[in-house]
Amino acid sequence: MTTRPYGARRPLTLHTRPQHPARAVRCPHCHANPGQPCTTRTGHRLPAPHPARLSAHAQATACCPACQVAPGTPCHDHGRPRPTVHARRYQEADDAARLKAQEDTR
Template identity: 50%
Template sequence: MTRHIAAPMPESIRHFMRAGQHPARSTTCPWCHAGAHKPCVIRSSGTPSVNVHHSRKDAWARLTACCTTCQVAPGVPCHKDGRELDGGAVHAVRHSEAEATAA
């Protein structure tokens, strides 16, 4: 019997292995609580979804990009008139910035 020992995968190789996945999967989903690098799940049935929840995309954009609309740094929630956007939402331009950063 042959015994295989798994070696840790270098981050440089891991990036290319996950190239077909949306970069937002690197964060935990606040909607369905799927872990990092795991697919989002449909909450009612628990089956994996092929799509990434919008709230996960928002969380990823908040962590990785600056917002040019409200002038905040990565990790800081977007705001309008001094109040944080509802539900942790981000401005649309922040999604564009995050995608440009990931590319």
């Protein structure tokens, strides 16, 4: 174990967490800008993005396997628009973000 002087700062590797990929889009709920965390009405930062931001990220980055729409196009159920995306589209967006993160580390 390494000893540090009392009051010394922690190494950056211990207190930097990777950002959630959904932070790449503007939050439709709290209007947080891309790259910024979601906040509450009182201005407190949230540890996780709002569900609406997760849906917006999935819609912007992934094709939907359920209704076969391209990225940027909202999901639908037999022609009727959905308020959110299909669950399988969230998985597609997560897989795409994971692959991109792996490529960036290489």
